[in-house]
Amino acid sequence: MTVPLTRTLYLTTAHARGGRTGTVRTDDGRLEAHLAPPRKNSPGTTNPEQLFAAGFAACFTSALAEVAAEFGADASRARVACEVRLGTTGTPSGYGLAVALTASLPGWTPGKLLPLLRRAEEVCPYANAVRGNIELRLRAVEDRETDAA
Numbered sequence: 481m482t483v484p485l486t487r488t489l490y491l492t493t494a495h496a497r498g499g500r501t502g503t504v505r506t507d508d509g510r511l512e513a514h515l516a517p518p519r520k521n522s523p524g525t526t527n528p529e530q531l532f533a534a535g536f537a538a539c540f541t542s543a544l545a546e547v548a549a550e551f552g553a554d555a556s557r558a559r560v561a562c563e564v565r566l567g568t569t570g571t572p573s574g575y576g577l578a579v580a581l582t583a584s585l586p587g588w589t590p591g592k593l594l595p596l597l598r599r600a601e602e603v604c605p606y607a608n609a610v611r612g613n614i615e616l617r618l619r620a621v622e623d624r625e626t627d628a629a
Contacts, residue, residue, distance in 0.1 A: 543604035
């Protein structure tokens with residue numbers, strides 16, 4: 481089911497040239513990247529899956545902070561990792577994505593955090609965009625301060 485926007489809060493445009501071996505640039509010029517296929521290790525490049533993972537992780541972290549605030553909790557130190565898998569499917573298109581979000585929050589056990597992750601998944605625009613289209617897994621883990629965010 482398509483859910484139409486009732487109001488636009490932000491609008492941006494990205495321009496791509498050359499596909500997976502080209503470039504991508506936002507209309508305001510704040511993001512510009514050279515692209516290479518995921519399995520090609522080319523210095524100074526990224527790929528669409530990495531860009532998608534970065535956006536999803538950032539968006540989900542904000543959704544988690546919003547949800548935590550509803551419960552009187554501070555999620556400003558939350559850590560979210562977004563793993564994006566590109567693979568083949570048994571569909572006519574032949575390709576698809578799968579996402580796993582792993583989150584931790586200092587002072588929270590995985591068992592207490594998981595309900596917040598489920599609620600954040602309900603409000604995150606990225607999660608809403610992919611719901612029912614791709615596999616999306618949520619995982620709560622113990623916080624380890626030495627991990628890179």
